[in-house]
Amino acid sequence: MAEDQYKPHASRDDAAEARYDRKAFLVMMALFLVAPAVVYPVFVMKALCFALFACAFNLLLGFGGLLSFGHAMFLGMAGYVAAHAAKVWGLPPEFAILAGTAASTVLGVFAGLLAIRRQGIYFAMVTLALAQMVYFFCLQAPFTHGEDGIQAVPRGMFLGVLDLSSTTVLYYVVLAIFTAGFLLIYRVIHSPFGQVLKAIRENEPRAISLGYRTEHYKLAAFVLSAGLAGLAGATKAIVFQLASLTDVHWSMSGEVVLMTLLGGMGTIFGPVVGAFVIITMENYLAELGSWFTITQGAIFVVCVLAFRRGVIGELEAWLRRRRAG
Amino acid sequence: MTEIFGVPTQALFGQLLIGLINGSFYALLSLGLAVIFGLLNIINFTHGAQYMMGAFAAYFLLNKLGLNYWWALVAAPLAVGATGVVVERLMLSRLYKLDHLYGLLLTFGLALIIQGAFRHEYGSAGLPYSIPEILSGGTNLGFMFLPKYRAWVIVASLVVCVGTWFVIERTKLGAYLRAATENPAMVQAFGVNVPRMITLTYGFGVALAGLAGVMAAPIYQVNPLMGADTIIVVFAVVVIGGMGSIMGAVVTGFGLGIVEGLTKVFYPEASNTVIFVIMAIVLMIRPQGLFGSR
Numbered sequence: 001m002a003e004d005q006y007k008p009h010a011s012r013d014d015a016a017e018a019r020y021d022r023k024a025f026l027v028m029m030a031l032f033l034v035a036p037a038v039v040y041p042v043f044v045m046k047a048l049c050f051a052l053f054a055c056a057f058n059l060l061l062g063f064g065g066l067l068s069f070g071h072a073m074f075l076g077m078a079g080y081v082a083a084h085a086a087k088v089w090g091l092p093p094e095f096a097i098l099a100g101t102a103a104s105t106v107l108g109v110f111a112g113l114l115a116i117r118r119q120g121i122y123f124a125m126v127t128l129a130l131a132q133m134v135y136f137f138c139l140q141a142p143f144t145h146g147e148d149g150i151q152a153v154p155r156g157m158f159l160g161v162l163d164l165s166s167t168t169v170l171y172y173v174v175l176a177i178f179t180a181g182f183l184l185i186y187r188v189i190h191s192p193f194g195q196v197l198k199a200i201r202e203n204e205p206r207a208i209s210l211g212y213r214t215e216h217y218k219l220a221a222f223v224l225s226a227g228l229a230g231l232a233g234a235t236k237a238i239v240f241q242l243a244s245l246t247d248v249h250w251s252m253s254g255e256v257v258l259m260t261l262l263g264g265m266g267t268i269f270g271p272v273v274g275a276f277v278i279i280t281m282e283n284y285l286a287e288l289g290s291w292f293t294i295t296q297g298a299i300f301v302v303c304v305l306a307f308r309r310g311v312i313g314e315l316e317a318w319l320r321r322r323r324a325g
Numbered sequence: 326m327t328e329i330f331g332v333p334t335q336a337l338f339g340q341l342l343i344g345l346i347n348g349s350f351y352a353l354l355s356l357g358l359a360v361i362f363g364l365l366n367i368i369n370f371t372h373g374a375q376y377m378m379g380a381f382a383a384y385f386l387l388n389k390l391g392l393n394y395w396w397a398l399v400a401a402p403l404a405v406g407a408t409g410v411v412v413e414r415l416m417l418s419r420l421y422k423l424d425h426l427y428g429l430l431l432t433f434g435l436a437l438i439i440q441g442a443f444r445h446e447y448g449s450a451g452l453p454y455s456i457p458e459i460l461s462g463g464t465n466l467g468f469m470f471l472p473k474y475r476a477w478v479i480v481a482s483l484v485v486c487v488g489t490w491f492v493i494e495r496t497k498l499g500a501y502l503r504a505a506t507e508n509p510a511m512v513q514a515f516g517v518n519v520p521r522m523i524t525l526t527y528g529f530g531v532a533l534a535g536l537a538g539v540m541a542a543p544i545y546q547v548n549p550l551m552g553a554d555t556i557i558v559v560f561a562v563v564v565i566g567g568m569g570s571i572m573g574a575v576v577t578g579f580g581l582g583i584v585e586g587l588t589k590v591f592y593p594e595a596s597n598t599v600i601f602v603i604m605a606i607v608l609m610i611r612p613q614g615l616f617g618s619r
Contacts (some may be wrong), residue, residue: 114609116608117608119364121366125564132561136601198520261430290441293440294442296437297434297436301416304430304431
């Protein structure tokens with residue numbers, strides 16, 4: 001994507017970056033640990049699920065330069081499979097979540113194989129179309145119960161010992177899942193694999209000429225992103241005891257793009273901030289129905305025209321200016 | 326002779342006709358997308374919303390100003406095209422130096438705003454728009470009943486598509502346009518006002534969407550979300566056809582409409598997804614699209 005977006009990481013001193021990330025991570029974790037004492041825990045859990053979803057999406061867009069407009073298919077499909085596994089097969093929650101994650105990973109392999117055959121704008125259109133296909137599948141397949149969705153999914157005992165019917169226990173399990181996903185993404189971005197991904201984003205022909213089979217890297221990133229989006233969706237289904245068509249709809253694909261754009265594409269913490277802002281907004285504007293859609297659209301327009309770095313991107317730029325000046 | 330492949334001919338031809346109608350709209354919409362993409366390198370996500378605006382414009386012209394369908398056919402595309410010109414001047418023109426994906430994101434945001442605003446004003450229920458008197462009724466062709474209005478839509482959209490193809494491929498103006506697609510800086514150096522050409526091209530593409538909206542108003546109900554799902558199918562059509570050629574967009578649009586209609590007869594469960602399945606197959610065999618070039 002646009003060049004000005006990605007310079008910060010290239011130009012910043014690695015050690016300073018790691019220190020800054022560690023500090024920010026500790027602040028974030030401290031906030032999440034005490035959050036249930038201050039805010040309604042179910043709300044924070046919802047935001048955490050979406051934050052993980054957005055982080056997974058950002059792995060693909062911010063670090064791979066691939067704009068997927070169909071990520072809802074992974075969130076929604078994993079939710080359906082997890083809900084079905086917990087309710088119909090009677091699996092304990094950890095296996096239900098694993099089943100959901102596995103399903104979206106497999107879906108990611110197929111969708112990825114097709115989508116990476118095209119670049120840029122076409123990639124976005126292909127993923128959007130594939131997601132629409134999954135949407136119609138979910139609308140018609142018997143196990144998803146169409147418009148009703150899968151309701152009253154049992155939460156059960158996590159790992160046989162943690163009773164998820166307690167909101168507090170559930171909250172910390174969700175926080176643990178989010179943290180694991182978040183750290184995995186952080187690790188991937190800073191691994192040699194992540195570096196190659198960035199090289200492909202910046203200049204794919206050059207990466208090819210250096211001998212990298214870029215197709216493999218892009219597919220791996222796509223599948224990883226799909227799997228983690230699935231983890232978010234499966235967890236969400238267990239938390240809300242519900243899997244519904246909302247999570248597979250294209251508007252959900254748009255929402256995760258918005259979260260990432262608003263928070264800051266290609267930043268580590270941006271998607272988390274973006275997810276919390278959008279979910280908070282949704283909380284207050286949901287009753288107003290179409291006003292929420294209009295607000296979302298307006299944020300898109302403002303971000304694209306005037307605020308392309310997003311919240312965290314602007315913050316980083318400001319910190320860097322202060323350090324330099 | 327009332328059955329073909331075990332399907333009553335009435336049903337078969339009926340669905341074929343519906344397929345051709347849908348195909349007309351796919352062709353008109355993907356034509357507009359292709360024209361815009363050719364010069365601006367932007368995928369216009371607002372296209373579905375602009376199609377809807379065309380239908381609403383026809384509705385307002387009839388109910389507020391008393392102007393009938395034929396006036397709407399001219400006035401609504403002009404009005405919708407004008408909004409497109411404003412959008413291009415105020416917003417899109419700021420993004421040409423950036424990655425093309427920003428254009429997609431901006432137009433997606435605009436689509437959300439427009440669809441949200443119309444839904445806020447008019448709800449999700451459709452508003453009726455009646456078929457103009459001269460085109461109501463139909464003819465019995467012996468093997469099927471052909472409503473006049475549907476025949477008109479197919480013919481009109483064919484004429485518009487071929488006309489657009491002619492202007493772009495066979496006239497001086499079209500030559501400028503194609504030249505600017507290849508190398509805008511060079512065309513500018515020859516004294517052609519390229520920025521204005523870009524603005525008008527976007528306006529024209531949007532006007533095509535508006536025109537499709539007017540023609541759709543009597544068939545589908547005038548509904549704030551009528552373009553939202555259609556545009557995703559049209560995207561798939563565009564991926565299948567490839568955006569290299571104008572004729573390609575038109576042929577693919579009509580062809581896929583027919584395929585969709587036939588699927589409704591032989592395997593109705595798949596009628597919603599058949600175009601996406603075809604897209605997946607085309608991506609495997611010929612990733613650049615049927616008429617596309619790398």
